[in-house]
Amino acid sequence: MTVVVPRRFNGPPTTGNGGYSCGAVAGAGPAEVTLRKPPPLDTPLTAVDGTFVDPDGEVVLEVRPADGAELRALADAAPRVSLDAARAAVAATPLAEGHPFPTCFGCGVDHPTGLHCLAGPVEGDVWAVTFTPDATDPRLAWAALDCPSAAPHMAGARGVPHVLGRMAAEVYRAPAAGVEHAVVAWPLGSDGRRRFAASAILDAPGEVLAVARATWVVLA
Secondary structure, rough: OEOOOOOOHEOOOOOOOOOHHHHHHOOOEEEEEEEEOOOOOOOOOOEEEEEEEEOOOOOEEEEEEEEEEHHHHHHHHHOOOOHHHHHHHOOOOOOOOOOOOOOOOOOOOOOOOOOOOOOEEEEOOOOEEEOOOOOOOHHHHHHHHHHHHHHHHHHHOOOOOOEEEEEEEOOOOOOOOOOOEEEEEEEEEEOHHHHHHHEEEEOOOOOEEEEEEEEEEEEO
């Protein structure tokens, strides 16, 4: 199996968006993906014994089954945020100023065809954003789950780059194209430069369509 992360799906300008890249190699069912190096764009990554390697043979992504029960528990615990509340959170986000990756496909304010999932505060440690995919594609669900999960930690460190180190997720039902959804995120603690968080995609009635647990690494 070989996958390619097209240039449209960048995170930092020259490498892949972490969530989309993880979703591209995750396959069916709950999966946990560890990023060993920034995913290159427009470059074939070949599966070798549960890893995906670049043309030089260097490991880029490692994939293994995730704990579905753990993810289901996070889905059950996800704060139910309405679309109206998510829209209000977007309008109130403090993260647009000084965004370290403004052209990121997932959350960049300057990406011409991105998801624009730049979350804002709802209440307490809960953050949310709206998400309207242009295709019914599980990889877009992984991308939408990715960037918002950094928001609860970036709130106190605006402008400081956070990069995805690991992501476990399950897409129960791919969000429908052209339909507005809410993405909700909340923190799960920290350890040194690592930050842990969860996120979930909700449809209008509040059903969880996808859930993730993420590990972020603070670069500065």
